[in-house]
């Protein structure tokens with residue numbers, strides 16, 4: 001199933017556009033030249049992930065070293081701060097147990113298309 005999301009320019013301008021896929025809200029998120037899509041309900045208490053924020057995270061490093069990376073590849077829930085990998089949907093804290101469903105998104109000409 002393909003869902004036409006809208007024009008590349010419009011989705012980029014909005015940053016995140018919520019669409020319905022199989023009756024469920026999905027947030028299509030623009031990051032630089034790329035697009036990602038995740039289920040738009042946080043698995044904790046249901047906040048809209050689209051109203052959250054994007055950031056990076058601290059990467060595994062040697063003791064006493066702080067290495068920041070994955071900039072704009074982490075989406076943070078606006079209510080209580082749970083964080084998820086934008087590409088895989090997995091929780092940063094409990095990746096085996098908690099996550100957001102992700103969807104493939106492509107750019108076709110001037111249109112953003114979600115594949116469900």
Ligand code: FES
Pocket residue numbers: 042043044045046047077078079080081082
């Ligand atoms: S609703 Fe998302 S962290 Fe609580």
